[in-house]
Amino acid sequence: IEAATDMTMPTDYCDGNITPEITVTNNGSSTIDDYEVAYSLDGAALVTQAGTNLAASASATISFPAITLTNGSHNIEYSVNTDGTMDIDSIPGNNDASSGTINTVSPTAFTISHGENFESYAMASDDLNNAILINPNGENTYVVDNGVSSSVTWPLGAFGNSDQSWRMRFFTWGQGSEATIVFENIDLSTWGGANGTNSDLFFSYAYAQYSSENDRLEVLVSKNCGATWIPVFDEQGSGLATAPALSTGHFYPGVNQWVKVNVDMSYYDGESAVMIAFKGTSDYGNNLYIDDIGLWNYSTIDETSSNQFNVRTYPNPINDVGQLELTLAGKAEVQVGVYDMLGQMVIPVVYGKLAPGTHNFDMETASLDNGIYLVKVQVDGQVQTSRIIISD
Numbered sequence: 480i481e482a483a484t485d486m487t488m489p490t491d492y493c494d495g496n497i498t499p500e501i502t503v504t505n506n507g508s509s510t511i512d513d514y515e516v517a518y519s520l521d522g523a524a525l526v527t528q529a530g531t532n533l534a535a536s537a538s539a540t541i542s543f544p545a546i547t548l549t550n551g552s553h554n555i556e557y558s559v560n561t562d563g564t565m566d567i568d569s570i571p572g573n574n575d576a577s578s579g580t581i582n583t584v585s586p587t588a589f590t591i592s593h594g595e596n597f598e599s600y601a602m603a604s605d606d607l608n609n610a611i612l613i614n615p616n617g618e619n620t621y622v623v624d625n626g627v628s629s630s631v632t633w634p635l636g637a638f639g640n641s642d643q644s645w646r647m648r649f650f651t652w653g654q655g656s657e658a659t660i661v662f663e664n665i666d667l668s669t670w671g672g673a674n675g676t677n678s679d680l681f682f683s684y685a686y687a688q689y690s691s692e693n694d695r696l697e698v699l700v701s702k703n704c705g706a707t708w709i710p711v712f713d714e715q716g717s718g719l720a721t722a723p724a725l726s727t728g729h730f731y732p733g734v735n736q737w738v739k740v741n742v743d744m745s746y747y748d749g750e751s752a753v754m755i756a757f758k759g760t761s762d763y764g765n766n767l768y769i770d771d772i773g774l775w776n777y778s779t780i781d782e783t784s785s786n787q788f789n790v791r792t793y794p795n796p797i798n799d800v801g802q803l804e805l806t807l808a809g810k811a812e813v814q815v816g817v818y819d820m821l822g823q824m825v826i827p828v829v830y831g832k833l834a835p836g837t838h839n840f841d842m843e844t845a846s847l848d849n850g851i852y853l854v855k856v857q858v859d860g861q862v863q864t865s866r867i868i869i870s871d
Contacts, residue, residue, distance in 0.1 A: 480514060480533075481506055482559040484576040492611070492661065492754070493586035493704035495548035501557045501576060503530060504538040516541050516559045520548075550663075552611060553581045582611045586704060588666035588752050592678075592794050594773040595662075596636070597622050597643045613659040619648035620658045620759070623768075631731045637683035637770035639734030644685075644770035649694045650729055652761035659759070661705065664752040665774055667744070678744035679793060680711070680755065682772045685732030688716065688724040692764030695719070699756040700747060708756065711742045716762070730765040737770075744774065788858045790815075792842070796870035801842040803828060803854065809835050814857040817842060817867070825852065844869050 486500040499518045505511050510532060517527040526543060533539055555578035589609055597607075605612050605621040614620060623646045625631040634642050647658060667678050684696065695715035699708040722736040747753050755774060759767055775794035787808040792801060803815065813833045817826035825847060828840050842854075849871060853864045 480504070480511060480559055480561060481573050482516070482557055482576045484555075484557050484578060486555075486578060488578075488581065489583070491704035491706040492582055492584045493664075495550070495583040496545060497548060497581070498545045499526070499543040499555055499557075499578075500540060501543075501559065502538055502540045503533060503559050505533045505535055508535050510534050511561055514559055514561045516557065518543060518555050518557045520546070520555055521553055522556075548581060548583045550583050550585050553583070554578060555581070580613075580615070582613065582661070584611065584661075584663045584704070584754075586664065586752060588664040591666045591669060592773075592775050592796070593662065593665055594771075594775070594794065596641060596771050597645050598636070598641055600643070602626055602643075607660065609663045611661050611663075613657075613661060616653060616656045616658075618652045618656050618658050618761070620646065622646075625731075628729065628731060633734060635731065635768065637685075637737045637739070637768075641770070644768045647759040647761075647767040647769070648729075649692075649759070649761040649764050650689070650766050652763065654761060654763040656761045657758060660757045662755045662772075662774075664704070664754055666751050667748050667753050668751040670748045678748050678774065679791070680742040680744050680772075680774050681739065681793075682757075683737050683739045683770045684719075684768060685721045685730075685737045686719050686767040687722040687730040687732075687736075687765045688720050689726050689764040690724050692716065692762040694762045694764040694767060695758075695760040696767060696769075697756075697758040697760070698742065699758060700744075701754040701756070702747065702750050702752070704752065705754055705756075711744070712740060715760075716764075719767075725765050732768055737768075739771075788856075788861075790854075790856050790863070790865065792854050792865060792867055796868040797842065797844050798869075798871060799843075799845040801844055801867065803840045803842055804837060805829075805833070805840070805856070806837045807833055807835050807858070811859045812857075815840070816855055817844070817847075818853045818855055820851060820853070824855075828854075 481504040483502045501516050514530045517525040557576040600622045603621045624643045625635050635644050636642050670678050693716035698712035701708050721738045789806040791804045814830045815828040816824045819825050847869050849869050852867050855864050
C-alpha cells in the first residue's frame with residue numbers, strides 16, 4: 480500500500496485555510512478490506528480516518544476536515560497502514576507522504592515601517608522576527624558575525640558599523656538553488672499624497688564572484704500577500720559585485736566593500752499591506768551579505784531657488800536615532816535643527832558651510848519626549864520645515 484498527497488496549497492502567504500488530503504494506492508494483487516490513514520501537523524497528535532475495500536491496483540483519495548494554520552512555517556506528515564499501527568517517519572517512504580513546508584503570515588500589517596539590522600540574533604540563526612525564510616533546499620543562509628572564521632578580525636556588519644549581517648553562502652549552494660527572506664506585511668496607507676511623506680527602502684550588501692559566476696540578488700514587492708511579486712532591485716554577477724572575484728576561499732567583506740542601496744517605494748504609498756522579499760539565487764559563486772534593511776517613511780523638501788537642495792529625514796517615527804540626508808546643488812551656508820512645537824531648538828544638527836553633494840547626519844533623539852517635532856532647514860537664508868514623530 481502506498482501513500483501520496485496532492486493537496487491543494489494556498490495561493491498566497493495570507494491564506495491559512497487548507498484541507499489535508501491523502502491518496503492511497505493498493506499496489507497489491509488483492510483487495511484491502513480495512514486500512515487507516517492519518518496526518519500530523521507539525522508533529523502534533525495524529526488525526527485519523529478509516530478506509531475500506533480498496534481493490535487491487537486501485538486508488539482512493541481521502542480528505543480530512545479543513546483546518547486553519549497559524550502564522551509561521553508548517554508541515555503535514557501523512558501515513559497509511561493496514562493494521563491500525565501508525566508510523567510517522569520524517570523521511571517519506573512508501574507508506575508516508577509530506578506536504579512540504581507551508582508558510583503563512585497575517586494579512587494585517589504589523590507596523591507602518593520596519594528595520595532589520597540582524598544584531599539581535601545569535602550567530603547562525605535563521606529565524607528572523609516578522610519574517611519567514613523560504614529555503615526549499617536547506618541551503619546555508621543565516622546571521623553571521625566575525626566568529627564565523629578565525630581569519631576575520633573585523634566586524635561583518637555593513638561598512639564595519641555593526642557586528643552582524645545576513646549571509647547567503649553561495650560558495651556552498653547548489654547551482655540554481657534559491658532562498659528568500661520574506662518580511663510580513665507593512666502598512667503604507669498613511670503615507671504619500673497630501674501629507675508630503677513618501678516611503679523608501681534602504682539596504683546594504685556586499686558580494687564577490689568566485690570567478691565569473693552570475694549569482695543573483697532580487698528585491699521583490701507584493702501587494703497581494705505574495706500571490707504575485709514586482710521586482711524593485713535585480714542585479715547579478717559583475718553587476719552585483721562590490722569586491723574583486725575571490726577563488727581561494729570564502730569572501731568576507733571588508734569595511735569598504737559594501738554598497739548602500741536606496742529604492743523609491745512611493746509607488747506603494749497608500750497600500751495597507753505590502754510585503755518585501757530578498758531572494759538569492761546561486762550560480763555557485765562566492766558569498767553575499769545583506770544588512771541594514773529598512774522600509775521607512777520620510778519627508779521630502781525641495782527648494783527651487785538659485786541653490787537647489789533636497790532634505791530627507793527617516794525613519795518616521797524615530798526611536799533614539801534618526802537620519803537626515805541633505806543634498807546640495809552648490810556650496811551653501813547651512814543650519815539645521817530640531818525644534819519642539821513651541822519653537823525652541825532641542826537638537827542642533829548642523830551649522831556652517833557645506834560643499835555640493837550629499838551629506839548625512841545623525842539626529843540623536845533619545846533624550847526627547849515622545850511627540851511631534853519640526854526639522855528646520857536653512858540653506859543660504861531659504862527656510863523649509865518638515866514634521867517628525869519621536870516614539871519609543
